Amino acid sequence: MNSSILLLANLPEAAAHTARYAAALGRPLGLRLVLLHCYLYPVLSEPELLTAATEELDLNEAETMTALRALARSLPETTEVLEASGIVLDDVAAAIRRYQPLLLAMGLGPDQGLLDELLRSQVLPVLRDTHRPVLLVPAAATAAGPPRRVLVAVDGEPFTPNAAGLAVAPLLASWAAAYTVAHILPGPGEAARSSHLALADVQASGLLPPEAPLRLCQEIYSSPVAGILQALAETQADLLVLIARPRSFLGGLFHRSVTAAVLRHCQVPVLLVPEVE
Numbered sequence: 001m002n003s004s005i006l007l008l009a010n011l012p013e014a015a016a017h018t019a020r021y022a023a024a025l026g027r028p029l030g031l032r033l034v035l036l037h038c039y040l041y042p043v044l045s046e047p048e049l050l051t052a053a054t055e056e057l058d059l060n061e062a063e064t065m066t067a068l069r070a071l072a073r074s075l076p077e078t079t080e081v082l083e084a085s086g087i088v089l090d091d092v093a094a095a096i097r098r099y100q101p102l103l104l105a106m107g108l109g110p111d112q113g114l115l116d117e118l119l120r121s122q123v124l125p126v127l128r129d130t131h132r133p134v135l136l137v138p139a140a141a142t143a144a145g146p147p148r149r150v151l152v153a154v155d156g157e158p159f160t161p162n163a164a165g166l167a168v169a170p171l172l173a174s175w176a177a178a179y180t181v182a183h184i185l186p187g188p189g190e191a192a193r194s195s196h197l198a199l200a201d202v203q204a205s206g207l208l209p210p211e212a213p214l215r216l217c218q219e220i221y222s223s224p225v226a227g228i229l230q231a232l233a234e235t236q237a238d239l240l241v242l243i244a245r246p247r248s249f250l251g252g253l254f255h256r257s258v259t260a261a262v263l264r265h266c267q268v269p270v271l272l273v274p275e276v277e
Helices: 012-029 047-074 088-099 114-130 169-174 191-205 224-235 258-265
Strands: 004-008 032-037 079-083 103-107 134-137 149-154 178-185 214-220 239-244 270-274
Touching: 004 012, 004 088, 012 032, 012 047, 012 103, 012 134, 012 169, 032 047, 032 088, 047 079, 088 114, 149 191, 149 224, 178 191, 178 224, 191 214, 214 224, 224 258
Parallel strands: 004 032, 004 103, 032 079, 103 134, 149 178, 149 239, 178 214, 239 270
Antiparallel strands: 134 270
16 A cells, blocks of 8 residues: 555664654655564673673663654654564564555664664665665755655666555645756766666656656766765755665675765755666
8 A cells, every 4th residue: 555654763862863853755656654663682692791781772772762752743644653573574464564665764863883883784674675765864964855855866777666666656746846957977978878777767767757857967977985075065956866876785885885975965855766676
């Protein structure tokens, strides 16, 4: 039914920011919001340290659930809070089976603390394994409503979104945004020809509204990260769409760790759309 957005809500400050943004994205289609709180406990070799850390996290979990329920009440959209109690992979899989979300969402905290590390090591692999679109919202993102300028960054290789990726097409169309395709090239070569082929690939993918005019932004950079960030600056886009290929989902797009590098510097939300395997 794809009538919801599933938000992995473990960092209260990131969850509030991300929930408000995700609610705004889904508002044109009337999507409900599901806040899933998974328990993330550290693996420590010393029993004394593990006991202390677990007790502290138990207190934090109770505070987090209270904050999430208050957040749900503050949102105008239909919002449900789920308290998970098992293995992260099982909790997310069960929520996906129950709600069939259109996409998954997660907020990125402003620091590199323990919980952020747990999210990177335990939650991101779960997202990778779901093969569903993933919305990552950095702490620096300031957008409060649906995007008005969307940038789709591609590397020039043909791509076909998987079924879950194509399912977000109506959502993208509902925003009435302006769309730009950024083709990142390592050198000039046959730049003009290859960029227009890249534009045609995006048009043929079915991801964007067929009637929407597409602007082409061509960037020649030895670093794809620098090219993407430059394209974002030039177009003043408020949402970045990246194609997540099966061989590199959440690990790299054009080469290893491009996604992570972009997220470290990106000031706008990033939507990862998986390709067919």
